Amino acid sequence: MGTFLKHHRWITPLALLAPGLLWLLVFYLYPALQMFMASFWSGSLATGFTFSLSNWTNYPDAVSTYAPIYLRSVLYAGAATVTTFLIAYPLAYTIAFKGGRFKNLLLFLVVAPFFTSFLLRTVSWKIILSDSGPVLGPLKAIGILPQQFHVLASPMAVIAGITYAFLPFMTLPIYVALEKVDFRLVEAAKDLYAGPWRPGGAIVGAIVGGVLMAVLGFVFNTSPLAFAIVGAVVGAVLFHFRVSESFVRVTFPLSISGVFAGGLLTFIPAIGDYVNAELLGGPNTSMIGNVIQAKFLTENDYPSASALSFVMMFGVLIVVAIYAKILGTEELSAAAARA
Amino acid sequence: MAEIEVRLVDVTKRFGDFVAVDAINLEVRNGEFFSLLGPSGCGKTTTLRMIGGFEEPTHGLIELSGQDVTWLPPYRRNVNTVFQNYALFPHLTLGENIAFGLRRRNVKADEIKKRVADALELVQLTGYEDRKPGQISGGQAQRVALARALINRPAVLLLDEPLGALDLKLRKQMQVELKRIQQEVGITFIYVTHDQEEAMTMSDRIAVMNKGHYEQLAGPAELYERPKTRFVAGFLGVSNLLPVKADGNADAHAVLRLPDGTAARAPRALMNGHTGPVALGVRPEKIRLKAPADEVGGQYNRLEGVVRDASYIGVSTQYIVELRDQRRITVFEQNVERATKAELWAPGEKVVMTWLPEHSFVVPDEGVVEQVGIAAVE
Numbered sequence: 252m253g254t255f256l257k258h259h260r261w262i263t264p265l266a267l268l269a270p271g272l273l274w275l276l277v278f279y280l281y282p283a284l285q286m287f288m289a290s291f292w293s294g295s296l297a298t299g300f301t302f303s304l305s306n307w308t309n310y311p312d313a314v315s316t317y318a319p320i321y322l323r324s325v326l327y328a329g330a331a332t333v334t335t336f337l338i339a340y341p342l343a344y345t346i347a348f349k350g351g352r353f354k355n356l357l358l359f360l361v362v363a364p365f366f367t368s369f370l371l372r373t374v375s376w377k378i379i380l381s382d383s384g385p386v387l388g389p390l391k392a393i394g395i396l397p398q399q400f401h402v403l404a405s406p407m408a409v410i411a412g413i414t415y416a417f418l419p420f421m422t423l424p425i426y427v428a429l430e431k432v433d434f435r436l437v438e439a440a441k442d443l444y445a446g447p448w449r450p451g452g453a454i455v456g457a458i459v460g461g462v463l464m465a466v467l468g469f470v471f472n473t474s475p476l477a478f479a480i481v482g483a484v485v486g487a488v489l490f491h492f493r494v495s496e497s498f499v500r501v502t503f504p505l506s507i508s509g510v511f512a513g514g515l516l517t518f519i520p521a522i523g524d525y526v527n528a529e530l531l532g533g534p535n536t537s538m539i540g541n542v543i544q545a546k547f548l549t550e551n552d553y554p555s556a557s558a559l560s561f562v563m564m565f566g567v568l569i570v571v572a573i574y575a576k577i578l579g580t581e582e583l584s585a586a587a588a589r590a
Numbered sequence: 591m592a593e594i595e596v597r598l599v600d601v602t603k604r605f606g607d608f609v610a611v612d613a614i615n616l617e618v619r620n621g622e623f624f625s626l627l628g629p630s631g632c633g634k635t636t637t638l639r640m641i642g643g644f645e646e647p648t649h650g651l652i653e654l655s656g657q658d659v660t661w662l663p664p665y666r667r668n669v670n671t672v673f674q675n676y677a678l679f680p681h682l683t684l685g686e687n688i689a690f691g692l693r694r695r696n697v698k699a700d701e702i703k704k705r706v707a708d709a710l711e712l713v714q715l716t717g718y719e720d721r722k723p724g725q726i727s728g729g730q731a732q733r734v735a736l737a738r739a740l741i742n743r744p745a746v747l748l749l750d751e752p753l754g755a756l757d758l759k760l761r762k763q764m765q766v767e768l769k770r771i772q773q774e775v776g777i778t779f780i781y782v783t784h785d786q787e788e789a790m791t792m793s794d795r796i797a798v799m800n801k802g803h804y805e806q807l808a809g810p811a812e813l814y815e816r817p818k819t820r821f822v823a824g825f826l827g828v829s830n831l832l833p834v835k836a837d838g839n840a841d842a843h844a845v846l847r848l849p850d851g852t853a854a855r856a857p858r859a860l861m862n863g864h865t866g867p868v869a870l871g872v873r874p875e876k877i878r879l880k881a882p883a884d885e886v887g888g889q890y891n892r893l894e895g896v897v898r899d900a901s902y903i904g905v906s907t908q909y910i911v912e913l914r915d916q917r918r919i920t921v922f923e924q925n926v927e928r929a930t931k932a933e934l935w936a937p938g939e940k941v942v943m944t945w946l947p948e949h950s951f952v953v954p955d956e957g958v959v960e961q962v963g964i965a966a967v968e
C-alpha cells in the first residue's frame with residue numbers, strides 16, 4: 252500500500268478532494284446544467300416545455316427587457332458593499348487592535364444577529380423603519396420630519412438592509428487579516444517617520460464624508476450641498492487626526508486580502524438578494540433577484556428565469572474578475588503603500 | 591571630550607507596580623558604540639524603546655542632541671531602530687523598505703534612488719532592491735534592516751539584539767561588519783544584547799544592567815579587569831570571589847585577610863569607597879599553579895589548595911582547586927608548560943596558586959555566593 256501510494260502520488264490529493272467534488276457535482280453542477288437546459292426551452296407550464304437551441308433568443312430577450320434592473324442590482328449591491336466596508340473596517344480594526352480581553356465578546360456580538368433568521372431580521376427592520384414606526388413616528392410627531400416622509404420603499408432602505416445583512420461577512424475577513432498584522436511593523440513605520448497622514452488624510456476624509464453626507468442629503472430630500480460640506484469638514488478633521496501614515500502605508504495594505512474577501516462575500520450574495528428589496532423596497536427598487544423569484548415561483552416562466560439567472564451569474568463572474576484584477580493581487584497592497 | 595548625544599536623567603518606567611527601569615542616568619557620547627548588556631528581563635529593551643519613543647517614561651527626562659524629546663513621538667525623533675525581528679515590511683520590495691523613511695520625509699525621487707543604491711552597497715546587497723523580504727535569508731534581512739535605518743542618517747541608531755536570530759558563525763561575521771559600518775558612518779550606536787562576548791568585542795563602552803538599573807558603566811577592559819560588583823564580575827566572564835577582611839596596608843597594597851588567615855594583596859586604590867564587607871576577586875586565567883616546593887616571588891599573592899578536577903579543553907585546561915576551607919577556585923592554564931594530558935596537574939595534587947596583586951579586584955560582599963559565573967564558560 253505504502254509503495255503503491257508512493258508511486259501514485261496524485262491519488263492522495265484526489266482522495267482528499269473527492270467528497271467536495273462529489274458534493275459540487277450533485278448539488279451545483281447538475282442543477283446548473285439543468286437550468287442551463289431550461290434556458291433553451293420554450294412553451295409554458297400548461298403546454299409543456301420543449302428544448303431547442305434556436306431558443307437562444309431567450310438571452311437577448313431577458314437582457315433587453317431587464318437591463319435597467321440588472322444595472323440597479325449592481326448599483327445597490329455595489330453601494331451596499333461600499334457602505335458595509337466603511338462600517339466594517341473601523342469595527343474590525345477596533346476589535347483587532349483595541350479589543351483587549353473583550354475581543355471574543357465583540358466578535359460574538361458581530362455574528363449574534365445570525366442567531367435569528369435572516370427573514371425575521373429583515374421583517375423587524377420593516378417594522379422599525381415603517382412610516383409611523385418607532386423611529387419615524389416620534390420624529391414626525393414633533394415636526395422634525397414632514398408627514399409624507401418615508402424610508403421604506405426607497406433605495407436607501409434596500410441598501411441599508413443589505414448593508415446590515417452582510418456586515419458580518421465583511422467584518423470577519425477584515426478582522427482576520429488585521430489580527431495577523433504584526434504590530435512591530437507599525438512601530439517600524441513610526442520609527443521611519445510615518446506620522447499623521449498629511450495631507451492625504453484631510454483630502455480622503457473630505458471626499459468620504461462629503462459623498463456620504465451628500466447621499467444622505469438626497470435621501471432626505473434636503474439640501475445635499477450643505478450636507479456635503481458638513482460631511483467634508485467632519486471627514487477631513489476626523490481623518491486628519493485619526494488616520495496615521497503608518498496605517499495607510501502598512502496596516503491597510505497588509506489587510507487588503509481581508510477587504511478583498513469581505514467585498515466578494517458581500518457583493519456576490521447582495522447582487523442576487525431579493526429579500527431586502529422585497530420587504531424594505533417598493534415597486535421601483537426591485538432587484539434582479541426579485542424578478543427571477545417572480546418568474547420561477549409565480550409566473551412559472553422557467554426559460555426566462557433560467558436565462559436571467561445565467562446572465563446574472565456571468566455578470567457577477569465578470570465583475571468579480573475585474574475586481575480581482577484590481578484588488579486581488581499582492582501588487583495592490585504594495586501600490587497602496589507606495590502611492 | 592566628545593559631546594553628549596543621548597542623555598537619560600532619572601528615567602524610570604513602571605508597568606503597573608512593576609519597575610522595569612529604575613531611575614537610570616546615562617550619557618552616551620557622539621559617535622560612540624554603546625552597549626546595554628544584561629540578563630533577560632533587566633530592562634534593556636524598555637530603556638531602548640523609551641529612547642526610540644515607543645514607550646513613555648513614568649518619570650525622568652530623555653535628551654537627544656541636547657533637545658528634550660521625552661514626549662516626542664517616534665516619528666519626530668532623529669533616531670532609528672533596528673528591531674530584533676527586523677520588522678521589514680513584507681508587502682514592499684527591499685528597495686522600497688529602505689526608501690521608506692526618506693519617502694516619508696519627502697526627499698526627491700532621484701536622491702532617494704541614489705541613496706538606496708549607496709545604502710545597499712554599504713551592507714553589500716547591491717542588486718537586491720527588487721526582492722521581497724520573503725525571498726532573502728536571515729542575515730540578509732538583518733542587513734536590509736540596518737540599511738533601512740542608516741539611510742536616514744539618524745543621530746543615533748538603536749539596535750535591539752539585532753543578531754539574536756542568527757547562527758553563531760553568521761553572528762561573528764555580522765559583529766565585525768556592524769563594527770565596520772559603525773566606524774564608516776560615524777553614527778552613535780546604542781546596542782542591546784545579553785551576550786557579553788558580543789558586547790565586549792564591539793563596544794566602546796558598556797552599561798551592565800541588572801534589575802532595571804546598571805551596575806557599572808565602563809569600557810570592556812575595565813569591566814573585565816576591575817568589575818565593581820559581584821553581578822558584573824559574574825556576568826562578564828568567570829570570577830573567583832573570596833570573602834576577606836581589610837587588614838591595613840603594605841606599601842601600595844591593601845592587605846586582605848581570608849577567613850583562614852592567609853593574607854592577599856590588592857591595589858590600595860581599589861579599597862576606596864568600600865565601607866561594608868568586601869570580597870577579593872581574581873580571574874581564572876590570571877592564576878598560575880606551582881608545586882608547593884617551587885620558588886614563588888614575594889610580589890605574588892599565594893594561596894594553597896588541592897586540585898579536585900582538571901578538564902582539558904585543548905587551548906587551555908580548567909582546574910578546580912579546593913582551599914582548606916573547602917571553597918573552590920577556578921583556574922585556567924594555557925597548555926604551554928604542561929602541554930599533554932599526562933603532564934597536567936592531577937586531582938589530589940597539592941598546588942600553590944599565585945597571582946599578582948594588580949590582577950586582583952575588590953567588590954562589596956553580601957556574602958552569599960562563593961563563586962559566580964561558572965555557567966558562562968562555553
Ligand SMILES: Nc1ncnc2c1ncn2[C@@H]1O[C@H](COP(=O)(O)OP(=O)(O)OP(=O)(O)O)[C@@H](O)[C@H]1O
Binds near residue numbers: 635637
Ligand atoms: N508592556 C509591558 N507590560 C508589563 N511588563 C512589561 C512590559 N514590557 C516589559 N515588561 C517587563 O519589564 C521587564 C523588562 O523588560 P525588557 O523587555 O526591557 O527586558 P530585556 O532586558 O529587554 O529582556 P530580554 O533580554 O529578555 O529581551 C520584564 O520583566 C518585562 O516582563
Ligand SMILES: [Mg+2]
Binds near residue numbers: 750
Ligand atoms: Mg529585550
